[in-house]
Amino acid sequence: MSDRPRAHVLRWVLAFVAAVAAAAWLMAEPHELAPVRAAATGRAEHRRERRSYIIGFVFAVLLTCAAFAIVAWRLMAPGTALAIVFALGLLQIIAHFRFFLHIDLRKSAREDLQLILFSSLITLLMVGGTLVILFNLRHRMM
């Protein structure tokens, strides 16, 4: 692989790794941002849950603004910009799962997690497979 494609791939890999790492932090971190009470009394639980939505909303707005800013103000080269935009999107989706849908790796029901992970696998196979195959076909038709 020559230098340019390698830098290109590296960019994507780094963005993806950063996103996944942040995601793992989001899912696994025991509520540094919203402390858990041992016995979830009504009031405390209400406050905690409201906190969750507010934090999620703020996160999402920030991530959205960042992504749009990168494109609107042309902050970086197109290839990098795309990678970062996708990574920000992935991060925001995970934030939605965590703060709006209350899905985190520790507490959720086993079956829900199995379902999400399996769905992600299938989606990856189908979308990835489609893109690989169709791009290969296009390349061979050029």
Added chain:
Amino acid sequence: MSANEVIHAGLNLGATDPKTHEEAGSAIFGFWVFLMTDAVLFALLFANYGVLLSGTAGGPGPAAEFKLSSAFIETLLLLTSSFNFGMASLAMKHGSQPRLLQVWLLTTLLLGAGFLGMELHDFATMLSDGAAPSRSGFLSAFFALVSTHGLHVFAGCIWIIVMMVQIAVFGTDARVKINVLRLGLFWHFLDIIWVAIFSVVYLQGLIR
């Protein structure tokens, strides 16, 4: 005791209504499965978009037709509506009166309707520009993906209206609560799809 356990996706009623919480387990799981089928459907529409992105057939491409500002406003509208629904869910879980719940549902609905209105306006502009779905493969793919999402949001809005009527008629009994929980999953899910749409379609199309 499963009253405080998280037994399904989304907000769990937990100790505030243990009986309904128990019943919700299968109902919400089933709806979650349905959302996964919907997720695969959208994923394939995204893949289709990726395949047909270069199929502009000499017609208008993304840069010509997409507007960053309206995409941004639509995103904020939908995101805020998602947050509002979260507040509605909390009002239902912790509140004793349905009135607050109704207010939050109404604001969610208005924001969702605002989103749809802007989107339709965008489409109308594109159509008057000659960027119709029948113009090229790229435009077909764009309209298929974004309209499918829009149709889902529309269905969600109808559902909100139905729920508001049901809350007025039945109050927040078990079935109403479970239905609102499901609607919540649906609404948040649609916002997640929109994040993917603005990233893959609008931002990708406008990066220079």
Added chain:
Amino acid sequence: MTETRGVWHLLLGNLTYNALPFYSAIAAFAAGLVVVGAISVFVLITWLGKWRYLWTEWFTSVDHKRIGVMYIIIAFIMMSRALIEAVLMRVQQAVAINSPGFLPPDHFGQLFSTHGTIMIFFMAMPFLTGLINYVMPLQIGARDVKFPLLNSISLWLTGGGAGLMMVSLVLGKFSTGGWSGYPPYTGIEFSPGVGPDYWIWAVSLSSIGTTLTGLNFATTIYKGRAPGMTLMRMPLFCWTSLCTSILMIFAMPPLTVATALLALDRYLGMHFFTNGMGGNMMNYANLFWLFGHPEVYILILPAFGVYSEVISAFSSKRLYGYTSLVCATMAIAILSFTVWLHHFFTMGQSANINAAFGIATMTIGVPTGVKVYDWLLTMFRGRVRFTPPMLFSLAFIVSFVIGGMTGIILATPPLDYMVHNTVFLVAHFHNMLIPGLLYGMIAGYQYWFPKAFGFRLNETWGRIAFGCWVVGFYLAFMPLYVLGAEGMPRRSQEVFDTAYRPWLLIAMIGAFILLAGLVSLFIQLRVSIRQRDSNRVFAGDPWDGRGLEWSVSAPPPEYNFAAIPTVTSRDTFAGQKERGQAYHPPKTYQDIEMPKNSAAGVVIGISGAACAFGLVWHIWWMSILGLILIWGTVIVRSFVRDIYKVIPAADVARTEARWLNHVANVRPVPRELETTLANKGLAESVA
């Protein structure tokens, strides 16, 4: 004049007198059969005064047992039509050697398209859905599936699709694009008629029903098992049902997308799959087979589950290698999503991609092989009884392995280039579907029929059916392997090489024998109904079964179990019998809450079919009305609060007492006598 034509056009869309099939005697005859058949059924039911009974006991039922039976009835009816179509095609190919035969190309094209579409979507899917529907909740110790109303909706959507297929015989022509419907041929430019529209909407109705069914089954198995029944204590049929439903959930959306995009191309002039204007027709094949490959695993996994149950029961032995069977089933389910490209090796992608998918395809053979060995080892040192279900299972093992090996041939890209789209492929997939899927469905039907209806099926006719199905299959399809290797293309209305003649004649004879097999099954049913009083097995356990479904009466009460059992091991009922704990009444009887009947399923199914019919013929008001009715029903139903009925504890006690009393008074039979009149449904306890 223009105004009148305008009004008619608004009312009837593109539907005109020309839609009637008077262009062909055979087509007109078939249409006549459909019309006469439908009218006869209506008249018969009216004359017998059975409408109320059918409405309250069957059509509006949300009971999984009733719904399961109705699914299987749909399957048998549609199988009759599709099998006759197959015979017609076999006869045509046998006589049309350097001559036009009796079926013009257009008609032949419709035949192979309807044959495939019906067999997959309206025979196989309903059959397996019906079996799973009936058996799975009983096996997991549940009273019903988790979403009974959704179950009814799925049934009626499928029925609506089947109805649409039957209407296509009378009005208009069906697609000639095969069951896979590839554009651009099925696009509006090359198929401007209603054919592909019929195909799209019939398939869509069926696939929506299936998606909802998969959702229902998965939730039921995950959330509805009896206490103590961990996943690893479930019968294997439930494991295959779980994996099948997971496949249904994930495989149907690609089909929905493919057909929807094709519909958008046809109706609104879009360019997803057009030849030009930025379209990409190869993406259709990709999307379709993303569905199509998992689909064939949806078809086969329930059959594998049936074989596990049947082989274990009729070997009087515990299933060998339960854990490996579970792992193999899961492996097959996951791997089935990684191989779809092998359906279009020749489409033009690079050798590396072909190789990757070819290797993945061969890998699926491994877990299947594991299963075959597990079944063989189950039989080993068992007391094997050669009842018809067991005979079908044995024929399956031999025949399916042959088919699997030809699958390995096809999985090798360079070999596939030689035989792609020849009848070699046709032979292969029928080799998998008939001995694999169909023998399994027939075995399951014969195995569980006594449970569902309370009397055994006639053994002799079961064996005759077995003989016909096996001999017929081999005669009909083995020649196709030879012909395919010699280069005969599939879907050929006429052939031009006289060397094919002997093989095609043998295949034609085979087709007739297969038809005889189906007729034998119908005769078996008729004879069994006549003999039902002597063959009753009310006690409920005619085969000395191992699972919970055999621990209730035959037929089971509406609520399945008087008290939900607590499970402590696999093969629960077998364990109970061994410990002498079977047929013990519960300490107390409770009121049982069951869902009420509902017309929602019927309305939604019929409205869906009407909407589809309107879309086919551009009768827009009908489609809009259909959609409004569907969504209106959903919304109105959500306002109905009174959806449960209570079966009082006293009624439950009475039903159970009657049954347990019967069990106490009936003589148990040893296995040697299980196919005789002595079998009253009670097995000799082994303890």
